[in-house]
Amino acid sequence: MASRGGVLHRPNKESLIATSRIHQRSFGSTTINIQRNPSFSMINSDDINYFRDILDDNTVIQDEDRLSSANIDWMRKYKGSSKLLLLPKDTDEVSKILRYCNSRRLAVVPQGGNTGLVGGSVPVYDEVIVNVGLMNKIISLDKVSGILKCEAGCILQNLDSFLANECYLMPIDLGAKGSCQIGGNVSTNAGGLHFVRYGSLHGNVLGLEVVLADGTVLDMLGSLRKDNTGYDLKHLFIGSEGTLGIITKVSILTPARLSSTNLAFLACEDYSSCQELLLKAKRGLGEVLSAFEFLDTNSMDLVLDKLEGVRNPFPSSLHKFYVLIETTGTDDSYDRAKLETFLVNSMEGGLISDGVIAQDINQASSFWRIREGITEALMKAGAVYKYDLSLPVEKLYDIVVEMQLRLGSSAKVCGYGHLGDGNLHLNISTPNYDDNVFAQIEPFVYEWTAEHRGSISAEHGLGLMKADKIHYSKSTETVRLMASIKKLVDPNGIMNPYKVLPQSIYSP
């Protein structure tokens, strides 16, 4: 199993208590009432013996300490009670495990780096945890086309380091890169910081090997940019959060690693300027634009307050909004001049009130630290209610304003995220967990998002947290077809139960 590395922050005790209470609330809410599915068997000593037979001894884990950390997510918000953690070393072992579990009706939760934010990668009850972290081999890299094949348990940052030597890079980049695994990234259709440049995993993943609930190995591990022979079934597994099978191998297109990266940190005084800046960046920086992120003044305030060593690039005052624009190209002096011209024009046009370009990699890291440190700062601040919304860009910040008005001084509402992709991370911070605040937030936040044809999960997935909320973003007919496909592929429902789809669809 992968270590959590230094990238992800462990919350302090105070916030643990707060988030743990939120968790109980999600379980006990009025709209969802998750009972253990009685059709699942309980694990017994024969089962353990079987797994000891087919797997190496040290990969059948019943040790309480190790189980304890596999049972809980990294935010310590969701906690299961699995009695068994399995660490298969190859596809054949995964296949044997699932075939057996299916025949015995033992429920299974697939696990990678366990860095998800919606409770998708930990058990709800006593599901068997199948962690693919030992399957971490790089299989091949086609040096002409940049197509990488690897096992699902490879850690994202390790893959990127490997590619760096070959002048390629991973098309996704996210805060959890030191811990998250590519199989989990694909299963959750991770987005991240470079989505605006390299696009979705649906565009970049070229092939998958997947083991289905009954142990069938689906070899869809093509390593071709184009393949129009029949239905492209790999897409079913991208973003299905382990509910349709376990991804064991991935083939992915990796872009050329270009030599020049520049980063600007800008201040805007209103949201419409941020929007116009985005439009101008898409046109004026066009081919070199590789990230367009934003944060609001509350987010900046929190980061400056809670994180040590973080400095405001514009120390004289707080601005209403901040934008990070990154460019990546092949010619440093030209790219830099281009960004400088863009800044000067934006300043003269009144779109930005201040702006600075990072002078070296250390300054660039310090700018990124502000954006990437928001999650950590929020967790240090107390209880946090996290929402990951996709909205039409022009409406994107309205929900932050409305929410702040709604909650008044009882909470601090922070809006930040991937503006270039229309993806808002809406985070509401309170000193302690508060029933009244929660009742003001939900279901309002979901209703508002649905009303504006947004998505209640842009990139985090539904997991356990939002399985019963799917109707806010998907039509009844679409959810019905999802359920039929789930039933077709996993008739006993053993794969990652209670997640993604609402329990009600399983009822007779």
Added chain:
Amino acid sequence: MASRGGVLHRPNKESLIATSRIHQRSFGSTTINIQRNPSFSMINSDDINYFRDILDDNTVIQDEDRLSSANIDWMRKYKGSSKLLLLPKDTDEVSKILRYCNSRRLAVVPQGGNTGLVGGSVPVYDEVIVNVGLMNKIISLDKVSGILKCEAGCILQNLDSFLANECYLMPIDLGAKGSCQIGGNVSTNAGGLHFVRYGSLHGNVLGLEVVLADGTVLDMLGSLRKDNTGYDLKHLFIGSEGTLGIITKVSILTPARLSSTNLAFLACEDYSSCQELLLKAKRGLGEVLSAFEFLDTNSMDLVLDKLEGVRNPFPSSLHKFYVLIETTGTDDSYDRAKLETFLVNSMEGGLISDGVIAQDINQASSFWRIREGITEALMKAGAVYKYDLSLPVEKLYDIVVEMQLRLGSSAKVCGYGHLGDGNLHLNISTPNYDDNVFAQIEPFVYEWTAEHRGSISAEHGLGLMKADKIHYSKSTETVRLMASIKKLVDPNGIMNPYKVLPQSIYSP
């Protein structure tokens, strides 16, 4: 119904006869024996009356001339015998048509611009033709994010012209753009000339509205860059060639239309130089590279011989390979200088033996005319056996060499295509159709491709032509799951029968 415009070439009589004989062969081959599915009803006067009731009079077509052109594909290679062409004007009409056809077990072939190359868009027997060409409205364009929503019958070129006014462009571009429709493009997962820059429709299509066989309207018409709420079912319909439903609306991400385009036409003396040039272009031109196409000496020879007004940019001699490199960026003088430097370096490094940059749009068009004219030149040359293969780039040209050796002087083997995507168009030209030549080509070409883990259809789809060849590129388990999904979504099998999946999977 869309006119065919001036882009697609109608073959001359000689090639018609030749290709028609190939078509009979595909029908009568030993591996496939397509019989009309006896479970389908024959259309009767009650059916016609029903359609006249629910549709406008002039959209229920029985006129022989109009039926005749809807029954045959543009290459005049595949010909059906439908007695009825319907032209619904909106989603509701499509839904009523399908619901009725499903209840009556009337088979249906969805049709758009009818520009496909594998017989996917015309009937095999008496299927009802449902052409969505009247559904050609642009619904909306989000000017900040570049997200376009439109009906399925919009012609690709019209969409691109509309977007040009808003500084956006369609992320796909292909020879048939004056006739093909966006619904058909999505149904066949069209690739085209700018794939190397903008990637696959699986990455660019953000939402679809689809009508299923039973008339259910699946509203998946999101217009968000990110949406991780459940299984992303739209991907099932991208590239399924109308066998799972009819696409009625499309939401697509369109990139910013950048102001500067430059085009170079280069000569290489061996294939390994072409490969190395690709690698250098990806790294050196990186962010501005927007096309990397190649053709071999046989292709060039044929174009110069058969097409009027086409000139060799290097008139002194024929080279072994030619490469077109297009760049698209925001700064014309810089982009041009960048391309010039790239050319000089490539020349000095011995990768190219000659090279020229288009001086104006007319010269650029004349260069593109060489690459885009190959299909037309081939059809003028006599019989042509067309294959659209995806292969690892390093192996891509080996099949051309092997095929020429295999066929000797009896045929002219041409290799060209989208080198940047590993997509080879292998075309074999003979003066007349020849059984012996055909027996030398198939199944060898499919076996060779499978052996090298290629795809027997990179971008054209399987259609009727290759439905029984799917096993060369997909595993048994994968095809079985495709068949289960087909059965789930279209239990009576009325949607575009005989296409994509082999008939054998429907047998009891």
